[in-house]
Amino acid sequence: MRLCIGGIVEPGTTLANKTGGWRSFKPEYHYERCTKCGLCELLCPESCVARGDEGYYEIDYDYCKGCGICAHECPTGTIEMVLEVK
Amino acid sequence: MSELKAELKVVEGSYAVAHAVKTCHPDVIAAYPITPQTHIAENLSQFNADGELGNCEYITVESEFSALSTLIGASATGARTYASTASQGLALMHEALFNAAGMRLPIVMTVANRALSAPLSIWNDQQDSIAQRDVGWIQLYAEDPQEAADMTPQAYKISEDRDVMTPAMICFDGFILTHVYEPVALLEEELTDEFLPPFNPEHILDPKNPETFGAFADPSIYTEFRYMQELGMREALKKIDPVAEEFREIYGRYYGGLLDEYRLDDAEIVLVAMGSIIGTIKDVIDEVRRDGIKAGLLKIRSFRPFPLDAVRKALKNAGIIVTLDKNISIGKCEGALCTEIKAALYNTRLDTPVVGYMLGHGGRDVPPEIIKKIINKATRSMKDGLTIESSYADLKEEFV
Numbered sequence: 098m099r100l101c102i103g104g105i106v107e108p109g110t111t112l113a114n115k116t117g118g119w120r121s122f123k124p125e126y127h128y129e130r131c132t133k134c135g136l137c138e139l140l141c142p143e144s145c146v147a148r149g150d151e152g153y154y155e156i157d158y159d160y161c162k163g164c165g166i167c168a169h170e171c172p173t174g175t176i177e178m179v180l181e182v183k
Numbered sequence: 184m185s186e187l188k189a190e191l192k193v194v195e196g197s198y199a200v201a202h203a204v205k206t207c208h209p210d211v212i213a214a215y216p217i218t219p220q221t222h223i224a225e226n227l228s229q230f231n232a233d234g235e236l237g238n239c240e241y242i243t244v245e246s247e248f249s250a251l252s253t254l255i256g257a258s259a260t261g262a263r264t265y266a267s268t269a270s271q272g273l274a275l276m277h278e279a280l281f282n283a284a285g286m287r288l289p290i291v292m293t294v295a296n297r298a299l300s301a302p303l304s305i306w307n308d309q310q311d312s313i314a315q316r317d318v319g320w321i322q323l324y325a326e327d328p329q330e331a332a333d334m335t336p337q338a339y340k341i342s343e344d345r346d347v348m349t350p351a352m353i354c355f356d357g358f359i360l361t362h363v364y365e366p367v368a369l370l371e372e373e374l375t376d377e378f379l380p381p382f383n384p385e386h387i388l389d390p391k392n393p394e395t396f397g398a399f400a401d402p403s404i405y406t407e408f409r410y411m412q413e414l415g416m417r418e419a420l421k422k423i424d425p426v427a428e429e430f431r432e433i434y435g436r437y438y439g440g441l442l443d444e445y446r447l448d449d450a451e452i453v454l455v456a457m458g459s460i461i462g463t464i465k466d467v468i469d470e471v472r473r474d475g476i477k478a479g480l481l482k483i484r485s486f487r488p489f490p491l492d493a494v495r496k497a498l499k500n501a502g503i504i505v506t507l508d509k510n511i512s513i514g515k516c517e518g519a520l521c522t523e524i525k526a527a528l529y530n531t532r533l534d535t536p537v538v539g540y541m542l543g544h545g546g547r548d549v550p551p552e553i554i555k556k557i558i559n560k561a562t563r564s565m566k567d568g569l570t571i572e573s574s575y576a577d578l579k580e581e582f583v
Contacts, residue, residue, distance in 0.1 A: 102348060102411050103287035104398045105386045 111160070116143075120163030122178040128153050131175040137167035189368035189434075196328035196360045197222030199367040200267075200293055200353075203332035205230050206375035207291075207339050210262035210382075213242040213253040217272040218305045219357035220295035224267060247272035251279040251290070258288035259396050261387035263339065266290065269357055270297035270311045277315065283350045284319030284412060286397040289342035289382070290350040291335065292320075296458065296509070297357040298545040306546020307357040309458060313486075313510040313519045319412050321351035321419055322487040324457035329367050330438045331355040333430060336370065336379045340426050343382050346418040354486075356459040356509075358546065368436070378433045420488040441490035443482040444497060446472065450479025451502035452561050455524055457483040460507060460542075460549050467554040478558050483520065494527050503565040504528075504537045505557060507576075511541050517573040538564065539573030553577055 137154050138146040145157035146167060156167075168176040194202075201223050204212075212231070214224040231241040240257075244250045247268050254264040268276065273294055283290050294312045298304040312322060323338060325331035331353055338351040355361065386394055400408050424440030431437040445465050447453065454464055461482050468478045481497050483490075498504055508518020515522070521539030528535060540557055543549040553576055564571050 100404060100407055100411065101386070102408075102415070103386070103396055104285065104400055104408055105287075106395050106398045108393045108395050 115159045117157075117159045117161050120158075120161060120181050122163045122165060123158065123181050124156055124161065124163070124165070124168050124176045125179050126154065126156075127175055127177060130173045132173055134172065136170050136172065137176060140166050140170050142166065189371065191366035191368055193364055194328075194367050194369070195222060196331065196355070196363050196365075196367075197295075198226050199328040199332040199369065200335065200355075200361075201226030201230065203335040203370045203375075204265050204293075205236060206370045206372045207265075207336050207379060208237060208263065209239055209265040211240045211242065211254060211257035212236075212265045213244050213250040213257070214265075214267050215244055215247045215250045215272060217247070217269050219297055219307070219361045220267045220269040220272070220293070222361060223293060223295065227265075247275045248279060251276045251283065251292075254290050255279060255283050255286065255288055256388075258283070258290050259286065259388040261382065261384055263343075263382040264288075264290045265292070267293040267295065269295040270299055270305075273311045273315060274299060277318070280315055280318035280320060280350075282397060285408065287348040287412075287415065288350060289339070289348055289384075291338045291342060292350070292352045293331065293335070294352045294354045295357040295361045296354050304545040305357075307359050307459075308509040308544040308546070309354065309356070310510045310544070312352060312354045315352075316487065316519065319349065319416075320487065321347075321349055321416070321485070323351065323353050323485055324483065325353060325355040325360070326438070326457075326459060326461035326482065328355070328360055328363065328365060329436070331360060332367060332370060333434065333436055333438065336375050337423075337426050337430055339382075340379050340429075341419055341422050343384070344418065344422055345385060347415050347422060348384070349412070349415045349419060354458070359459040368434075370434075374433050378430060416488040420485075420490060423485050423488075439482060439484050441485045441488075441493050442497065443484060445480040445482065447479035447481060447497060449477055450500075451477040451565065452505060452558055453479050453481055453498060453501040453503070454505045454507060454554075454558070455481045455483065455498075455520055456507040457486065457520065458509060460509070460554075463549060463551055464507070464554055467551045467558065470551070471555065471558055476558060476562055486519075486523075489523060489527075491527055494524065495531055495533075498524070498528065498535065499533065501535050503561050504535055505561050506537065506539045507554075507557070508539065508541045509543045511544070517541075521573050536564070536570060538571045540576040541573070542576040547577055549577070
């Protein structure tokens with residue numbers, strides 16, 4: 098690899114950099130308790146919660162960093178943070 | 184100065200420099216006025232107001248830090264950029280100076296050398312630019328307004344060379360040179376156009392083809408980026424002499440390349456200096472030579488890159504070397520030239536004594552008598568085989 102002078106590189110992009118790789122805990126839904134209130138979507142700081150076809154919410158694991166806000170705020174305990182295992 | 188083609192005009196040193204900048208067609212100028220640099224910024228601002236700078240953008244900023252930061256952005260877009268500053272202003276730029284060099288942006292800046300506070304002093308010495316020795320900029324020192332003006336297109340040509348891509352500061356002594364009125368051949372636009380090609384960098388900031396400049400470098404690659412800056416400086420070292428020659432061909436004026444010599448061939452006592460004291464030293468050398476003292480002068484034009492080989496070659500026959508510094512490294516009691524010259528000789532077979540003198544700090548005048556005294560001391564020391572440690576040549580002991 099040859100470096101370019103001045104530290105000049107192509108700009109970084111999160112299309113290539115899947116920030117979900119930083120996660121150590123991942124949120125998982127137990128939909129039997131879900132009331133489809135949508136707080137998880139509203140409060141996700143990474144905007145990676147989206148409403149699915151049947152009105153239940155789904156996580157984009159490519160970009161979810163596992164912060165746990167959704168699980169913490171969910172009023173019915175639908176979301177559980179489980180250890181990321183790879 | 185050799186075979187002048189142009190007509191001489193009596194102008195202020197700052198005007199000569201501002202006028203030289205104009206002929207280089209800068210695209211963006213950002214400068215914050217500070218004594219003794221103010222007249223350069225004022226003259227350029229006047230040229231701009233009078234429509235003489237073409238499409239140049241003159242950006243008024245609120246500090247020197249902003250001035251240089253503005254130019255870093257402008258230079259990255261492929262603009263030819265210019266700034267001027269001094270002393271506290273240069274110190275305020277410190278952080279951004281590293282960025283300009285590391286991002287390989289060939290900004291050219293004139294430094295009107297001035298002392299640093301405290302105590303407050305608006306007068307000349309070279310502590311400001313010497314303190315910026317390691318920021319990665321080319322540092323050139325001029326001995327008079329003509330040389331400072333002539334260095335401007337030369338600095339652009341060296342800095343903008345694709346193998347160099349390193350910013351440059353042209354240092355000339357505040358007040359002594361910035362405010363002196365003397366005959367100068369103002370640079371001619373057509374000749375500068377012939378001498379200096381347009382700035383055409385390989386990489387530019389362009390929204391259609393985005394690139395990141397000065398990106399994050401982790402420990403696996405940081406050293407290599409720094410080394411590439413060193414390689415750029417080495418290229419500059421190769422180009423400063425030929426660029427001075429090209430300038431001579433077009434303009435008919437020559438002040439030396441990396442360095443210049445005066446009556447050095449048979450000199451036993453060699454003085455090493457840079458800046459406005461060069462003229463005084465030359466006069467004193469002429470005088471003491473009439474008394475049979477073989478004195479000569481090595482003028483350093485390029486302090487960074489430091490011309491190690493050329494300096495060694497120029498000093499190889501010296502009996503004693505005397506460095507004159509308008510700066511001090513407090514705690515070492517030595518000026519930068521003294522340290523550099525000593526270091527340059529160390530890994531050679533030469534065992535020539537080096538005597539360092541500091542003088543002319545905070546605007547104290549350097550009259551010929553002081554230079555003469557220094558030469559006499561060096562002559563005695565050479566005869567007696569005594570070593571003299573670095574010291575002030577013009578200290579008023581009764582005050583301390």
